Amino acid sequence: MIYTVNGAPTYCYTGGKAFDAAQPTAIFIHGVLNDHSVWILQTRYLAHHGWNVLAVDLPGHCRSGGEPPSSVEAAADFVLALMDAAGLEKATLIGHSFGALIALEATSRAPSRVSQLVLVGIAFPMRVSPVLLEASVNAPMKALEMVNVFSRSTLAPPPSALGPGTWVYGASMALGRRVIASNAKINVFYTGFKACDSYQNGLQAMARVTCPVLFVLGKVDQMTPPKAAQALIELASDAQLVYLPGGHHQMTETPEEMLAALIGFLTKREMA
């Protein structure tokens, strides 16, 4: 599905299903070096179980045009503009890493438009080491490897997005290379990491969130360790917390547990 958002074509994966106005909608927001495809298992399931899903490629990433957002705030405005373009007054926002910060900030800017908020692999502040930031500019392939090594938690991942036989580490490396190559003008690797590193508004944003919030954290996540989310968790007025037995590749290294966390939260809240 292609929407025009801020004048630019914006790709959203819909899980193979047409939009049904009678169903609730979940918007999935990916992190740095990712695109919509990291959510395939979760989005495809929800799309066939009563939800509209829009797994977006952020502006300037892969199938979407436009300028890559240079700040979490700019990306949050983009998400709200996407909701406008899709005719959505209200939606559930689900974000991973950089995408989780975007979802949080978007919710804080329009609390009444977000029915549920799911923050996967979030930390605040989401500091990025100067070494990694510099490497994302001067040696992006080396930096990509560093990110994926830190994101790995197992040498024996379960069946994942490509089915059994998926080598999650290699798939993440290949996707990162593809995402970087998809924008010849702007280094989306650096831009995304810089936006994470620069974001200051996390605590104030969480204080404005009124909807139920699910935190999904990897027990051995080295990129966004669970303790780095504690300040946000303490501020959330209606929070649920799930720890997954893995690292930062929650959607692909622990896909069944990730899905169970989503189903448990979304189904319960939707039925309530």
Place this chain on the structure above:
Amino acid sequence: MSGYSDPGFDTLALHAGAAPDPATGARALPIYLTTSFVFESSNHAQSLFNLERAGHVYSRISNPTNAVLEQRISALEGGIGAIAVASGQAALHLSIATLMGAGSHIVASTALYGGSQNLLHYTLRRFGIDTTFVKPNDIDGWRAAVRPNTRLFFGETVGNPGLDVLDIPTVSAIAHEAGVPLLVDSTLTTPWLMKPFEHGADLVYHSATKFLSGHGTVIGGLVVDGGSFDWDASGRFPELSQPYDGFHSMVFSEESTVGAFLLRARREGLRDFGAALSPHSAWLILQGMETLPLRMARHMSNTQKVVEFLASQPFVARVGHPMLSAHPCHALAQKLLPRGAGSVFSFDLKGTREQGKAFVEGLKLFSHLANVGDCRSLVIHPASTTHFRMDDAALAAGGITQGTIRLSIGLEDPDDLIDDLKRALKAAEKVA
């Protein structure tokens, strides 16, 4: 420096894809000899069939033992995933059948294993897929062979029988200019000698029968996807970039930005063509792969000693190994294969077909059979066996003489191998 989170090749060869069995604590990988897997519920069943959840349904499509093998070869090659199939030929067929149909065209190296050459030259033509053969180092030839309906470039890392080293960086660049992927058969080199994805290849396959399993006990194949080729941007692969009525109207390149090939190959290819690998065979291949680094190092050190010995023998006209400076691919091999160009090679006796046969029959340690990549040393005399119907002219076109001998160097004591070869050379010389 490598560590648990960034393991090196030898660690991956032992651990990638496998962990102690959570149900029993078994340290070695269990062999899941089951055709099918119980669903938790009707909803679970539906979700598995519709690719909403990842898991096993039926062992023709996937199996837990096979999945470990698929992850392990992917880790060693630097790929995103793999599919285990019944043989190397099944891996080649699955690759081609996933990417094209009748009316398509392949550009392939002339230096191919006989079975692959036969598939392309005869069998696939019967199904409307045409192939243009190009000498592997004829760079202009690769470029000139491209047609509007070309879908694939294909070659071997080191080609049969002369060990022509494929210039993967150059040939892959030409393929990519034409909007098609490069598939390479990496059977003879294994990822220990070369990782083709690092040089520009897009798909890699192995006859796992050979060095990966390493013990001459099992037939199997593996196709690995590097996740590098952009099927959408190419515009030549509606099989991957347009809705497929044969599988939920799925657009594979939307489902996975980097894994569309694997999605279709498993969901269509294994389902419909059915060349599945037995889990028992997968386990045997994995047993071999655990020692791949150790075996390959020994294969190569033994090969060096045997090549040097043969090159010094007056009854030997030529030794066809790229480690020798006289080989036409010596420089390229040093660049792409710094650990060596494999342990399968041929050499020419200064003799007749009868002398070639006498040489083979004079060997005691080398086994006379039609295979390569065993831990035991192997020999065959092509003119009297695999190529026996060919006359001298046809043999010459294939780089084979009446005195050509093909060796696959194993893991024995190198002095014993050289002793065996000395004895056989004397026996051959005595045949007038």
